[in-house]
Amino acid sequence: MNDLSAPPVEPREPLDSADAMERRLRWIGATRYHALHPFHRMLHGGKLTRGQVQAWALNRYCYQSIIPIKDAVVISRFRDRMIRIEWRHRIEDHDGGFETEGGIERWLKLTDGLGLDRDYVESMAGALAATRFATEAYVHFVRERSPLEAIASSLTELFAPTLHEERISGMLKHYDFIKPEIMTYFQRRLDQAPRDAQFALSYVREHAHTPAERQAVCDALTFKTNCLWVQLDALHHAYVNGHIPPGAFRPEGM
């Protein structure tokens, strides 16, 4: 994995082709994706207490719970029925059905397994304000920017599978309070994310026609990496450095 202490030099290659854009997108992932964040290294390396893992899981719930809302907004941006059909399964993946489990339900099994009260998690009353602002910024982004940028902002999924593999093995290995059955969210995303990422990548490659549009695609990915990074910075500041803001979740003993 790349290390931020020695960031690669930003490529100055002009964005005059889909290939050049894809190289830039992969460079953004390699330098800004939250897999690089020190909080993740601590999480996956077994360096966190149960209370700190609880704080991560209940904050990350805000992100999980907003994804199908975000995806519904994305769908609403397209008059092209084929795109809406292609995108629709993302809502289903997260919301599930009346009798089938989705990503949000799987996430709540994780928070259950960590001993958190489900009503408290779902209320988001103890979540960090920074988490709320960052996740809501994602919804506003896909509502307010162009449909092309809305799709481009999902491209962090290109980089998710490696992170999820590290997470599953790292957390199962290091934490005795993490059981395989509460990690099903990430297992499932290993299958879902690559298909979704491939569609989004093909879409932006085909529909970004000018250097300015390709730059907008890259900026949308940067925006999204910021959404993810901010959430970990806020967790790190509150629960590693100990600056828990007024009203936020306090693990036992902190």
Add this chain to the structure above:
Amino acid sequence: MNDLSAPPVEPREPLDSADAMERRLRWIGATRYHALHPFHRMLHGGKLTRGQVQAWALNRYCYQSIIPIKDAVVISRFRDRMIRIEWRHRIEDHDGGFETEGGIERWLKLTDGLGLDRDYVESMAGALAATRFATEAYVHFVRERSPLEAIASSLTELFAPTLHEERISGMLKHYDFIKPEIMTYFQRRLDQAPRDAQFALSYVREHAHTPAERQAVCDALTFKTNCLWVQLDALHHAYVNGHIPPGAFRPEGM
């Protein structure tokens, strides 16, 4: 000043009158206003380097620059012309006129005085993503919530004058790179904020008719205190604890 290490107990008084609501609002200010944040204590107590003060000023520019946009949205929520007239001067206070200086221009004199490039500050390219999300959340809040909540979210101004007085005296005393002429923003807000706060307080006292509406007013103030607190948490994490995120401003030597 109150200290967060010994927070007062939340009043359980029902919100059955304007007086009870005002007491709750003042309690929220006393426990959540960003005057209590450790970063402010460092800023006013002369504990920051010039680079850290630069980071504060260029991030805070994002907040300053969004205020007249937020106020234009507030105005747009009211069919009552008298409210629009009352609120309009807030845009003028911040934007100034073709030949008169407003709050944004005064803020840029502060960043100029700190040696920051004006184009760089105005581009917000080096601002923390958390700052952008928190300030944009404020605009979205006044657009999406009720007009009553939009006005209530401005009530942090009730608590601003004391903070600004501390800031002016503290920064002039402790930093040789801070001159009186670059602190005119805060001098001016000492006159403007109390008038504005008094109008907003009278408005919510008169227009919040039910306990639920009074609770919504209180929650709007809590939301706004979170907007301000998140900005200082992000500065603290990046520039005091040294976790500067990818792409953000790096002071010389950090």
